[in-house]
Structure formats: C-alpha cells, structure tokens
Amino acid sequence: MITRETIVNAVIALLLLAIPLVAMTLGEPFYVTLATRITILALAAVGLNIALGLGGLVSFGHAAFFGIGGYAAGILATHAFNAEPLFLGIEGTTSMPWIWLVAIAVCGLVALPIGAISLRTTGVYFIMITLAFAQMIYYFAISWPAYGGEDGLSLSVRNLFPFVSTAKPLPFFLICYGALMLAIILFLLLRGSRFGAALQTARQNETRLAAIGIAPFNIRLVAFVLSAMVTGLAGALFADLNRFASPSMFSWHMSGELIVLIILGGKGRLFGPLAGAMLYVLIEHVLGGITERWQLFLGLILLGVVLFARGGLLGLLAGKARHG
Amino acid sequence: MAACPCAEYGTTALSTALLIEQLLNGLQLGVMLFLMAAGLTLIFGVMGLINLAHGSLYMIGAFACAVTASATGSFWLGLIASLIAAAAAGAIVEVVVIRRLYDRDHLDQVLATFALILIFSEGSRWFFGSFPLYLDIPAALQGAVPLPGGGRYQLYRLAIIGVGIAVALGLYLLISRTRLGMRIRAGESDREMIAALGIDIQSLYTIVFALGAALAGLAGALVGALQSVQVGMGEPVLILAFVVIVIGGIGSIKGALTGAILVGLIDTMGRFLLPKTLALILPASQAGMIGGALASMLIYIVMALILAFRPRGLFAA
Numbered sequence: 001m002i003t004r005e006t007i008v009n010a011v012i013a014l015l016l017l018a019i020p021l022v023a024m025t026l027g028e029p030f031y032v033t034l035a036t037r038i039t040i041l042a043l044a045a046v047g048l049n050i051a052l053g054l055g056g057l058v059s060f061g062h063a064a065f066f067g068i069g070g071y072a073a074g075i076l077a078t079h080a081f082n083a084e085p086l087f088l089g090i091e092g093t094t095s096m097p098w099i100w101l102v103a104i105a106v107c108g109l110v111a112l113p114i115g116a117i118s119l120r121t122t123g124v125y126f127i128m129i130t131l132a133f134a135q136m137i138y139y140f141a142i143s144w145p146a147y148g149g150e151d152g153l154s155l156s157v158r159n160l161f162p163f164v165s166t167a168k169p170l171p172f173f174l175i176c177y178g179a180l181m182l183a184i185i186l187f188l189l190l191r192g193s194r195f196g197a198a199l200q201t202a203r204q205n206e207t208r209l210a211a212i213g214i215a216p217f218n219i220r221l222v223a224f225v226l227s228a229m230v231t232g233l234a235g236a237l238f239a240d241l242n243r244f245a246s247p248s249m250f251s252w253h254m255s256g257e258l259i260v261l262i263i264l265g266g267k268g269r270l271f272g273p274l275a276g277a278m279l280y281v282l283i284e285h286v287l288g289g290i291t292e293r294w295q296l297f298l299g300l301i302l303l304g305v306v307l308f309a310r311g312g313l314l315g316l317l318a319g320k321a322r323h324g
Numbered sequence: 325m326a327a328c329p330c331a332e333y334g335t336t337a338l339s340t341a342l343l344i345e346q347l348l349n350g351l352q353l354g355v356m357l358f359l360m361a362a363g364l365t366l367i368f369g370v371m372g373l374i375n376l377a378h379g380s381l382y383m384i385g386a387f388a389c390a391v392t393a394s395a396t397g398s399f400w401l402g403l404i405a406s407l408i409a410a411a412a413a414g415a416i417v418e419v420v421v422i423r424r425l426y427d428r429d430h431l432d433q434v435l436a437t438f439a440l441i442l443i444f445s446e447g448s449r450w451f452f453g454s455f456p457l458y459l460d461i462p463a464a465l466q467g468a469v470p471l472p473g474g475g476r477y478q479l480y481r482l483a484i485i486g487v488g489i490a491v492a493l494g495l496y497l498l499i500s501r502t503r504l505g506m507r508i509r510a511g512e513s514d515r516e517m518i519a520a521l522g523i524d525i526q527s528l529y530t531i532v533f534a535l536g537a538a539l540a541g542l543a544g545a546l547v548g549a550l551q552s553v554q555v556g557m558g559e560p561v562l563i564l565a566f567v568v569i570v571i572g573g574i575g576s577i578k579g580a581l582t583g584a585i586l587v588g589l590i591d592t593m594g595r596f597l598l599p600k601t602l603a604l605i606l607p608a609s610q611a612g613m614i615g616g617a618l619a620s621m622l623i624y625i626v627m628a629l630i631l632a633f634r635p636r637g638l639f640a641a
Contacts, residue, residue: 052431058430058431058434060434117628117631117632120631120632120635121631121635121636123430124368124430124574125570125574125631125635125636125637127374127430127434128374128566128567128569128570129570129627129628129631131563131566132563132566132567132570132624132627132628133624133628135563135624136621136624136625139617139620139621139624140617140620140621143616143617143620144613144617145613146613252559252563256434256438259431259434259435259438260435260438263431263435267431293446293449293450295442295445295446296442296443296446296447296450298439298442299439299440299441299442299443299446300439300443302435302436302438302439302442303421303436303439303440303443306432306435306436306439307421307424307436310432
C-alpha cells in the first residue's frame with residue numbers, strides 16, 4: 001500500500017536529485033556542492049539512525065566515526081601523494097573504493113571496543129560515555145602532530161573513482177547520492193529483518209528479548225558497529241567534498257548536529273535523516289545569508305521542534321509515525 | 325661523589341617542589357570541576373535531567389564577573405554579580421524551558437539543552453563580541469606563597485582550592501542539616517511522595533537548578549581570572565564535568581567530589597609525568613609527542629576502565 005509517507009519520501013529523494021541537475025543547467029555549481037553536503041550529512045545521520053532510531057541507543061559520540069572516516073581518506077591520500085608507505089610497506093591510495101573500505105573497516109574496528117564498553121551502561125551513562133570516547137579521539141587527533149594536529153589535513157586533489165571524473169561537482173554528487181540511497185536501502189532491509197526486529201525489541205522491551213533467548217547486548221553491539229561504519233563512510237566522502245579532513249569533524253558539536261538532523265527530520269523515519277539534513281542545510285544557508293548569528297536562530301528553531309513539534313519535518317508532512 | 329652534594333640536593337629539592345606544585349594544580353582543577361559537577365549531579369539526582377547547557381551558565385558567571393569587575397574595579401563585586409547572574413539565568417531557563425523537559429526522555433533533554441548552548445553562545449557573542457575579556461586577580465590574592473622544599477605557589481590558586489573545600493563543606497551541611505536539604509534528599513528518593521506531602525515541588529526544582537547554576541557561575545568567575553573570559557569557555561569544562569560525574573556515579577555529591585579530585589589530579593599529573601616517563605625509554609621529541617597525546621586521553625581511558633568494572637560509577641546512587 002502506498003502511504004502518504006512513501007509519497008513524501010519519493011518526493012524528497014527526487015527533489016535532492018533535481019537540485020543539482022537544475023543548478024548545473026542554470027550554471028550555479030555552488031548549489032551542487034550544497035546538495036552534496038546535504039547528501040553526505042544525511043548519510044552520516046542514516047548511520048547514526050541505525051543505533052538511535054532502531055536501537056534507541058543515543059550515541060553522542062558518532063563524530064568519532066565521522067572523523068575517522070575523514071582522516072582515513074586524508075591519511076591514505078597524503079601517503080599516496082608523498083609516495084611514502086603507510087606502515088608495514090602498505091601504500092597509500094587515492095582510489096575512493098579502497099579508501100571507503102579502509103574507512104569502514106577502521107570505524108568497525110574502533111566501534112567494537114567503544115561499543116563493548118559503552119553498552120555495559122544505559123541511559124545517561126551511555127550518552128556521556130560515548131561523548132567521552134569521541135572527545136578522547138578528538139584530543140588525540142589535535143595533539144598528534146604527524147597528520148596536521150590542530151590544523152587538519154588537506155587533500156591536494158579529490159580522490160579518484162573508476163571511470164568518473166570526481167573533480168567535477170555533478171559526478172561527485174551522484175557518487176554520494178548513490179551511497180546515500182544504498183544506505184537507506186540497507187536501513188530498510190535491516191529494519192525489516194529478524195535482526196531489525198530483535199534490535200527494535202531491545203529498545204522497546206529488553207526483558208522480553210532476553211526471555212526468548214536473544215542477548216540484547218550482542219544485538220546492540222552489532223547495530224552500534226554497523227551504525228559507525230555507515231557514518232565513517234560519510235566521513236570519507238565529507239573529507240573528499242571539502243578536500244580537507246578537519247579535526248572539527250571529531251568535535252562534539254558534530255555529534256550533536258548528527259542527532260539534530262535525525263530529530264529535525266523525524267525520529268525513527270526512513271527518510272528522517274535526509275529530510276533533517278535538507279532542512280538543516282537550508283536553515284544554515286538561508287539564515288547564514290541573512291545574519292552571522294544564524295546559530296542563535298537554529299537554537300531557537302531546534303528548541304521549538306523539541307518542545308512543540310516532536311514528529312519533526314516528516315511528522316508535519318506525512319502525519320504521525322505508526323509506532324513510537 | 326661528595327664534591328658537590330649541594331647541586332644534587334638542589335635538583336631533588338627542585339623536583340619535589342615541582343611535584344608539589346603540580347599536585348596543587350591538579351587539586352585546583354579538581355576543585356573547579358567539583359563546582360561544575362556538583363550542580364550537574366544535583367540536577368540529575370533530583371530532577372532526572374541531563375543539562376548540557378551547564379557550561380553556558382559557567383560562561384555567564386565568568387562574563388558577569390569580568391564586566392562588573394571592569395565597571396566597578398572590584399573583583400569581589402564581580403564575584404557576587406557572577407553568582408546572581410548565573411542563578412538568575414538558571415532560574416529563568418528552568419521556568420521557561422527546562423520545566424517542560426522533566427517528563428521527556430534523555431534524547432529530548434540532550435537536544436533541548438544543546439539548543440540552549442547554541443542560543444547562549446551566539447547570544448553572548450552578539451552581546452560581548454568575539455574578543456576575550458580579561459579579569460585581573462584581586463590585589464589581596466596576588467603574589468605567591470613559599471612551598472615546602474623550595475619553590476613558590478600562586479596564592480590565588482590556593483584560594484580557589486580553599487573556596488572549593490568550603491563549598492563542598494557548605495553543600496554537605498546544606499543537604500544533610502537543613503530543611504531545604506531534607507527536601508532535596510526526599511526529592512531524590514521519591515518525588516511523587518513529597519509532592520503529595522504538600523511541598524511545592526516546582527519551586528524546589530527551580531531552587532535546585534538555580535543553586536547548581538550559581539555554583540557553575542562561581543566556577544566560571546574564579547577561573548576567569550586565570551584564563552581569558554570568552555564564548556565557548558564552558559564546553560571543555562562541561563565535558564570534563566561529565567566525565568567526573570560518570571566516574572563518581574550520577575546523582576552522588578560524594579561521587580562528584582571524589583571524581584573531580586581524581587580527574588583533576590590524573591589529568592594534571594599525566595600531562596606532567598607521562599612525557600618525562602616516556603623520555604626514559606624513547607628519544608626526547610617522540611616522548612614529548614606520544615606523552616602529550618596520551619596525557620590528553622588519559623582521563624577518558626581511566627573513565628573507560630572504571631566503567632568497565634563499575635558501570636554505574638564509583639558511588640552509584
């Protein structure tokens with residue numbers, strides 16, 4: 001059955017695709033970059049939504065994975081550019097698919113111990129311990145001078161993708177768009193799978209899940225790691241978009257922003273992260289054009305959404321979510 | 325060997341003095357963190373609220389003190405202003421926003437108070453500009469006192485340690501000996517019941533929130549004289565204060581005190597000792613780099629270790 005939400009989702013997906021195409025015909029490549037930014041932020045938030053939306057795990061530290069993805073791209077490209085092997089004779093690379101693989105793998109490997117320790121706690125403790133782990137990595141990044149320290153790491157050129165000229169804005173947007181759509185499909189498949197059912201039960205009623213013989217801890221850990229991997233991929237793309245891996249990608253403001261995207265769009269919705277990212281970048285762009293102090297108004301809007309419009313943008317457009 | 329024992333004596337004496345100085349620095353940081361963490365943990369314990377905007381109240385205290393001190397020339401008036409401004413800001417925020425969040429889940433609380441940070445930070449940047457303000461140490465507390473084993477220590481930092489100990493003692497007396505403290509404790513254990521007993525729980529919440537805010541403001545004002553007063557100064561402290569209350573056990577004042585001193589000492593001593601220790605086994609430049617990076621991560625590592633064994637902190641409520 002086609003619900004109102006499905007129609008809204010389709011419109012949003014097509015709208016995102018239409019913005020850069022129209023912008024290119026009008027000769028305004030800036031809007032392509034803006035759409036790419038929306039796409040990548042949405043991808044990062046789709047990742048977080050696996051943990052937060054499905055599993056109810058309020059990770060306040062996903063900037064860690066976003067940053068690790070970004071630095072994976074930056075470090076590999078720097079080593080390839082300087083023709084220095086990384087370690088154990090492994091060469092750097094400027095090939096996006098390899099960079100993504102490394103970003104995803106490293107995020108998974110880092111998320112495993114972080115998740116294993118953090119998931120021993122619940123509620124506020126979980127929020128704070130994930131925040132603390134992200135801060136730990138942030139401080140490591142700014143105090144480790146080998147890869148730029150506080151100055152970050154510049155990429156001299158955008159990394160390469162087979163048969164696509166990534167330096168042009170539109171092809172790079174399409175790569176990011178493809179990644180986002182794949183991630184949304186992954187989210188949909190996960191949500192409908194047995195694993196997804198177990199994960200959502202872990203959120204709704206942990207005791208019942210345990211009673212039927214499934215350990216909530218393992219389910220949550222897998223979700224946390226998957227979630228980190230998707231966010232890490234977004235980080236790698238983000239570094240390529242800006243040609244810069246910045247330590248601010250690790251900052252706790254970034255973690256907060258990712259949560260904000262999900263809530264602005266509508267918690268627990270398939271397209272919530274994308275709707276939220278569109279709204280967020282729109283607010284940033286429109287208000288940022290009017291006043292330097294746009295964050296003040298962003299704060300007020302956010303406060304309004306949390307206090308009075310709990311369904312977010314999709315709640316407004318597509319009606320209430322079927323389950324809470 | 326005995327040619328110049330004086331030089332040898334001199335170096336050990338210097339390093340003892342340095343060690344004592346660093347220990348005192350750690351204690352001073354710990355005491356500062358306690359002022360922040362006490363409010364956070366009290367607000368969480370009584371109202372079940374996680375308040376990210378606590379760092380903004382710290383910043384408000386620092387700005388109020390700097391502005392008042394530069395207008396009147398008196399640090400002490402500035403200190404009073406910081407208490408009043410932070411408490412007032414806390415009370416207003418509680419009545420307008422926070423009150424609506426008590427029944428919400430932690431995610432909503434995180435987001436709403438994150439929004440408050442954006443509002444407060446940009447608001448103060450609008451008001452005071454992006455340039456840092458400076459606050460002088462009051463004349464009475466300038467200078468240094470001699471330390472045992474040679475060396476001297478800044479009097480003002482000692483005074484901060486004194487204030488922190490006094491506040492800890494005051495809070496203990498307030499909570500264990502007064503009627504207000506009795507209500508706070510009752511609110512922690514059963515809020516429906518104390519409302520049913522006819523106690524105005526809403527104004528109790530406002531008072532607790534304003535009290536926590538005043539402590540944060542006091543911390544901001546005191547630290548403002550050591551560093552510069554600027555937008556965003558509250559955020560690093562806020563995150564350290566979170567580490568403190570997570571280590572100590574959220575809701576426990578005793579835990580906040582223990583956690584704060586622990587974090588203050590570990591962080592300061594780590595930064596002091598780690599590069600030196602690594603220098604024994606590594607070349608100097610590498611030791612400095614690795615030691616520095618490790619030291620900045622040290623408290624988070626300690627926190628992870630503590631939580632791995634005691635997931636609800638040292639003094640779980």
